[in-house]
Amino acid sequence: MIDPEGIETLCSDMEVDHTDVRILMLAWKMKAEKQGYFILEEWRRGLKALRADTINKLKKALPELEKEVKRPSTFVDFYSYAFRYCLTEEKQKSIDIESICELLDLVLGSQFHAQVNLFIQYLKTQNDYKVINMDQWMGFYRFCNEISFPELSNYDPNLAWPLILDNFVEWLKAKQS
Amino acid sequence: MSSQRKKNFQIEAFKHRVVVDPKYPEKTWKILEHAIHEIYNHNASGLSFEELYRNAYNMVLHKFGEKLYSGLVTTVTSHLSEISKSIEAAQGEVFLEELNRKWADHNKALQMIRDILMYMDRTFIPSTHKTPVHELGLNLWRDVVIHSSKTQTRLRDTLLELVYRERNGEVINRGLMRNVIKMLMDLGCSVYQEDFEQHFLEVSADFYRLESQQFIESCDCGDYLKKAERRLNEEMERVSHYLDTRSLDKITNVVEKEMIESHMHRLVHMENSGLVNMLVNDKYEDSGRMYNLFRRVPAGLSIVRDVMTSYIRDTGKQLVTDPERLRDPVDFVQRLLDLKDKYDQIISLAFGNDKTFQNALNSSFEYFINLNARSPEFISLFVDDKLRKGLRDVSEEDVEVVLDKVMMLFRYLQEKDVFEKYYKQHLAKRLLAGKTVSDDAERSLIVKLKTECGYQFTSKLEGMFTDMKTSQDTMHGFYASHGAELGDNPTLAVQVLTTGSWPTQPSATCNLPAEILGVCEKFRSYYLGTHTGRRLSWQTNMGTADLKATFGKGQKHELNVSTYQMCALMLFNNANRLSYKEIEQATEIPASDLKRCLQSLACVKGKNVLRKEPMSKEIAEDDAFFFNDKFTSKLYKVKIGTVVAQRESEPENQETRQRVEEDRKPQIEAAIVRIMKSRRTLDHNNIVAEVTKQLQARFLPNPVVIKKRIESLIEREFLERDKNDRKMYRYLA
Numbered sequence: 001m002i003d004p005e006g007i008e009t010l011c012s013d014m015e016v017d018h019t020d021v022r023i024l025m026l027a028w029k030m031k032a033e034k035q036g037y038f039i040l041e042e043w044r045r046g047l048k049a050l051r052a053d054t055i056n057k058l059k060k061a062l063p064e065l066e067k068e069v070k071r072p073s074t075f076v077d078f079y080s081y082a083f084r085y086c087l088t089e090e091k092q093k094s095i096d097i098e099s100i101c102e103l104l105d106l107v108l109g110s111q112f113h114a115q116v117n118l119f120i121q122y123l124k125t126q127n128d129y130k131v132i133n134m135d136q137w138m139g140f141y142r143f144c145n146e147i148s149f150p151e152l153s154n155y156d157p158n159l160a161w162p163l164i165l166d167n168f169v170e171w172l173k174a175k176q177s
Numbered sequence: 178m179s180s181q182r183k184k185n186f187q188i189e190a191f192k193h194r195v196v197v198d199p200k201y202p203e204k205t206w207k208i209l210e211h212a213i214h215e216i217y218n219h220n221a222s223g224l225s226f227e228e229l230y231r232n233a234y235n236m237v238l239h240k241f242g243e244k245l246y247s248g249l250v251t252t253v254t255s256h257l258s259e260i261s262k263s264i265e266a267a268q269g270e271v272f273l274e275e276l277n278r279k280w281a282d283h284n285k286a287l288q289m290i291r292d293i294l295m296y297m298d299r300t301f302i303p304s305t306h307k308t309p310v311h312e313l314g315l316n317l318w319r320d321v322v323i324h325s326s327k328t329q330t331r332l333r334d335t336l337l338e339l340v341y342r343e344r345n346g347e348v349i350n351r352g353l354m355r356n357v358i359k360m361l362m363d364l365g366c367s368v369y370q371e372d373f374e375q376h377f378l379e380v381s382a383d384f385y386r387l388e389s390q391q392f393i394e395s396c397d398c399g400d401y402l403k404k405a406e407r408r409l410n411e412e413m414e415r416v417s418h419y420l421d422t423r424s425l426d427k428i429t430n431v432v433e434k435e436m437i438e439s440h441m442h443r444l445v446h447m448e449n450s451g452l453v454n455m456l457v458n459d460k461y462e463d464s465g466r467m468y469n470l471f472r473r474v475p476a477g478l479s480i481v482r483d484v485m486t487s488y489i490r491d492t493g494k495q496l497v498t499d500p501e502r503l504r505d506p507v508d509f510v511q512r513l514l515d516l517k518d519k520y521d522q523i524i525s526l527a528f529g530n531d532k533t534f535q536n537a538l539n540s541s542f543e544y545f546i547n548l549n550a551r552s553p554e555f556i557s558l559f560v561d562d563k564l565r566k567g568l569r570d571v572s573e574e575d576v577e578v579v580l581d582k583v584m585m586l587f588r589y590l591q592e593k594d595v596f597e598k599y600y601k602q603h604l605a606k607r608l609l610a611g612k613t614v615s616d617d618a619e620r621s622l623i624v625k626l627k628t629e630c631g632y633q634f635t636s637k638l639e640g641m642f643t644d645m646k647t648s649q650d651t652m653h654g655f656y657a658s659h660g661a662e663l664g665d666n667p668t669l670a671v672q673v674l675t676t677g678s679w680p681t682q683p684s685a686t687c688n689l690p691a692e693i694l695g696v697c698e699k700f701r702s703y704y705l706g707t708h709t710g711r712r713l714s715w716q717t718n719m720g721t722a723d724l725k726a727t728f729g730k731g732q733k734h735e736l737n738v739s740t741y742q743m744c745a746l747m748l749f750n751n752a753n754r755l756s757y758k759e760i761e762q763a764t765e766i767p768a769s770d771l772k773r774c775l776q777s778l779a780c781v782k783g784k785n786v787l788r789k790e791p792m793s794k795e796i797a798e799d800d801a802f803f804f805n806d807k808f809t810s811k812l813y814k815v816k817i818g819t820v821v822a823q824r825e826s827e828p829e830n831q832e833t834r835q836r837v838e839e840d841r842k843p844q845i846e847a848a849i850v851r852i853m854k855s856r857r858t859l860d861h862n863n864i865v866a867e868v869t870k871q872l873q874a875r876f877l878p879n880p881v882v883i884k885k886r887i888e889s890l891i892e893r894e895f896l897e898r899d900k901n902d903r904k905m906y907r908y909l910a
Contacts, residue, residue: 093892135891135898142903160861160904163884 002038014059021106022062025069028081035085070111076141082107083137094131097123104140112144122168129164136162150176202241205232206248212293213249216286217256226293234296242301249294253314257283257321265327273335276328277356280318287314319364323372332357333372337380344384344411355419362421374424378431381412385435393440397450399463405436406466429473438474445484452484456523465527478533486537489520493545497552506551506824510559514582517542543589550834553596554825556586560622561603561822569614576618584625591877595837597634602680603822604638608645609672609719610818630874640678648672655703666696673704674716686765687717687740690747717741718770721818726786729806736786739818741766741774746786749804757800772796777817783810784817838882845878845886853896853908860904861887 002010011018030046032038038046050065052058069078082103086095095103101120108116119140123129129136139162147155152173157166198204212229215221236245260279267275291298291310298310308316322328336357343349361369385408392401409432416425437444444467445452455464471477493516496502502509520538528534546552560583568576590596607613620642627635651673656663689697701713720740724747727733738746744764748755755763761771775796779789788805789796825833848871852864859867864887865880872878887906890896899905 133892135888158862158865158880160887160898160906163881163888166881166884 001040002043004036007036007038010055013055014062016059016062019106022066024082024085024106025065025078026062027085028069028078029065032085035088079107079141080134080138083134094133095137096131097129100132100137108141108144112149115144115149118172119168122171126167126171128167132164136164139165201239202236202244205236205241206244208232209236209245209293210248210252213252213256213286213290216289217282219282221289229293230295233294237297237301242297242305245294245297246301246307249290249310250313250317253290253317254321257317261322261325261328264322265325265331272331273353273357276322276332277353277360279322280356280360283314283318287311290314315364319368323361323364323368329372333376336373337376340377340415341380341384343415351418358419358421369421374421374427377420377424378427381428382431382435385432386439389436389440392436393443398444398447398452398467399450399455399460401440401444402463402466402470405432405470408432408436409470433470433473437470437477441471441474441477441480445480452481453488456485456488456520459519459523461523461526464523465529468528468531478531482534482537485534486541489516489538489541490544492516493541494548497545497549503549503551506555506558507562509555510586513542513546513586517582517585539589542586543591546586546589547591550592551830553590553592554599554830554833556583556590557596557599557603558822558824559583560600561607564614564618564622565607565612565822566614568618573617576615577621580618580622580625583622584629587626588629591873592837593630593634594840594875595833598680598833598837598840601638601641604641605680605719606822608641610721637678640675644674644678645672651704654707655700659699659703663696663699667693669693669696669700671700671704673713682716682718684714684716685718685767685770687715687744688763688765689715689717689740690744692747717744717766728808732809733813734808734810735814737814737816737818738778739774741770742778742817745771745774745778749787749802753804755802757796757798757802760802775802779805781817784815786815786817841876841878841882842886844872844875845883846890848872849883849886849890850895853906856908858899858905858907860902861906864906 007023008018011020011023016022026046027035027038029049030038030042032042032046047053047058050058050061052061068074083095086099086103087093101123104116104120123132143161143165150172152169155161155169157169209229209232212224215224233245236242260283264272264275264279287310291314294310301307302309307313323332336354339349339354358369358373361373388408389405392404396404409429412428412432413425416422416428420428447454452464452467454460455467467481468478471481493513496512496516497509502512517538524530524534524538549555563579563583568579571579587593587596604619607619613619623635623638623642626638648671652670655669655671697715704713705711717740722738722740722743724736724738724743725733726736726746736746741764744766745760748760748763757771757775760775761768764771766774775787775789776794777784779785779787779802780794786805786808788803790801790803845868848868849864852867852871853859861884865883868883869878887896891898891906894909896906897909899907
């Protein structure tokens with residue numbers, strides 16, 4: 001089993017920062033269950049899938065991995081995995097705002113820059129929610145994909161959007177005027 | 178009789194020719210022609226009907242029907258031409274009379290002629306498809322007399338002139354009119370219509386257009402309507418007297434259009450006399466007239482109804498948002514009831530109990546009653562007032578009337594659950610203070626609420642009544658078994674309240690005075706002895722006590738106080754002066770309650786059994802209290818307890834609101850789960866609609882709150898979002 005220290009060593013060997021999103025992608029490929037740890041089975045699974053048996057090959061496989069993850073069909077899976085990966089406690093269902101903001105930036109920041117920045121801003125200023133659950137997490141991704149930004153012309157609060165997004169849109173509209 | 182065979186009978190034609198006189202037809206015709214002349218010259222008495230008939234008969238028989246017929250046409254036509262000239266020559270008034278007379282003559286003549294020519298009428302005419310004699314006579318009259326160029330227009334103008342004069346108040350010869358009009362009708366439907374009716378309708382329209390314009394400039398609404406009604410009745414009477422009944426609808430339509438429809442809006446909105454004025458001043462006759470007239474025109478009633486509705490809404494809205502009104506809840510509700518009574522009366526007396534108007538009234542009430550969030554509380558306070566004192570000495574039927582009116586207002590409430598909360602609180606106070614005027618009235622109202630809202634709504638309320646009864650029995654049992662040993666102790670009256678049924682109060686600390694601790698403990702052990710597994714906690718904020726007090730000059734009074742007040746007062750048996758802090762420490766009553774309690778004992782004129790230094794209204798931490806030796810009162814029994822239901826202060830109101838909101842959450846969730854369990858999958862909008870429908874008997878759920886509850890249920894894995902259709906939710910078994 002590789003522990004957090006070991007992962008850090010791995011990262012420096014691959015010349016990738018341990019907070020880089022590609023490490024998360026690697027964890028996803030391995031289907032790693034516990035944040036900060038890779039068990040042998042997971043390690044083997046991941047490397048086999050990437051067809052890498054040396055650190056160098058692993059490093060070279062990273063761009064390919066990135067491309068794979070970014071494909072729309074696989075991204076949803078990765079996105080929801082990212083959330084689950086951060087649930088450290090046994091019965092935990094939600095993640096605190098602070099961590100969510102970081103995770104959002106990491107996972108969606110490059111793809112939906114504007115939305116993510118504003119949403120993070122909103123999350124930090126509002127008081128209604130102290131944590132985010134899976135439903136809200138997934139809802140935000142749908143939001144980024146389906147709703148025109150920054151016009152928000154096709155957003156309908158009477159549909160089944162999570163309430164937090166209704167509030168976010170309201171906040172945005174107030175900001176815009 | 179010979180027994181020979183009978184010979185066959187044979188008929189043979191004449192073997193010789195019958196000689197017919199060639200002059201026969203002409204001769205015969207001349208006889209008939211002469212007869213027609215005589216008839217038209219009023220000389221018919223000298224004629225022999227039988228002879229003439231036979232002559233006509235023979236002509237037809239000998240195949241001279243054609244000659245007979247054409248002769249008839251010619252002769253009658255020439256007579257009618259003369260008649261036409263004489264009519265044309267008639268001057269002035271005489272014209273119509275002459276026409277009428279000649280028409281009567283013609284009819285009589287025609288009858289006689291037809292009788293004479295009956296054989297031809299029945300045989301020759303049908304077989305040759307010619308016009309029958311009578312009809313021929315009418316047609317000739319029509320073509321020669323009526324449609325003569327001079328007469329046609331003159332007739333029309335004369336008739337219309339007469340109508341015009343009659344409309345302006347003159348008396349005309351109605352019999353004559355009737356006869357002439359009937360003549361036109363007899364001449365054929367189209368004659369009546371083309372020669373008279375269509376012109377009649379046209380000039381009537383012009384006439385009424387003009388008149389209505391004049392009226393509307395000079396009359397107020399009520400007068401105008403009276404005039405319009407009069408005109409309408411006039412026209413109806415006119416038709417019944419001398420026009421064709423089929424003209425009735427047509428002429429009334431004209432009047433309705435010109436006098437009513439054209440000016441509808443202006444009439445309804447007329448300042449100082451329009452509908453609103455009529456409503457405000459209960460002008461039943463005028464508004465009734467408006468209803469009856471406007472009913473006749475398209476969209477007439479909707480204008481009346483709409484104006485009434487918006488006025489009621491405005492009045493109601495003003496009532497419920499007026500800050501002055503909101504100070505006195507009982508008055509507030511009474512005004513609402515008065516408003517409803519007023520409009521019930523109007524709708525019944527002036528608007529014929531029209532259902533659409535009733536509905537408009539109901540929806541208006543529903544609209545503005547719910548504009549004020551405190552309406553449920555106020556209605557409960559109104560009921561409380563009635564049941565505590567208002568219905569004393571009122572007959573049973575009148576009590577029912579008042580309660581039914583309250584139910585009527587209750588039905589309009591959207592937030593029935595808020596009413597329930599307050600009603601429970603107020604009922605509890607009434608029951609515990611023993612302050613209800615009539616047990617029957619209380620029960621009656623509960624039954625009405627149950628009928629309206631179902632068993633669930635009232636089951637807890639009924640529980641409260643049961644507790645009261647049970648407690649009575651318990652007390653009997655207590656004193657029966659322990660009465661002797663308790664001789665000297667203060668008399669105790671305990672109501673044991675089942676926690677679920679009564680409005681929840683957080684139990685606060687309070688040290689009961691030593692004098693009663695003994696008997697309280699005895700009761701507790703008695704009760705728990707007979708009811709195992711229960712827990713009793715004294716609700717010190719809801720009790721009362723009667724204290725006998727002796728003051729400076731020996732005056733004795735009985736003080737009726739709350740439990741808190743009792744605790745404070747009893748301390749003064751052992752001390753003349755106590756500071757606020759000392760009282761607080763000894764009684765351990767929560768600060769805000771204690772302050773209120775001391776205020777009511779020391780700062781209220783006529784009830785100041787304690788004296789406070791300094792004399793300020795507010796209670797401060799270092800105030801000092803003294804037993805007020807100098808207290809006086811005209812009454813022996815002095816009531817100082819404050820357990821009466823009152824309008825809540827703002828902070829209390831907020832608190833109740835919050836509790837109501839909290840109570841609603843599980844109800845909403847239960848509704849969502851029920852719906853999803855039966856539907857399995859459903860989209861968001863439909864869930865909101867269904868939930869609203871299910872809960873509307875109790876309150877109107879906020880769609881945002883519903884959404885939040887759905888999300889909470891998703892988190893707790895009762896529901897999930899459909900993976901393919903993002904609008905749908907799915908029930909998780």
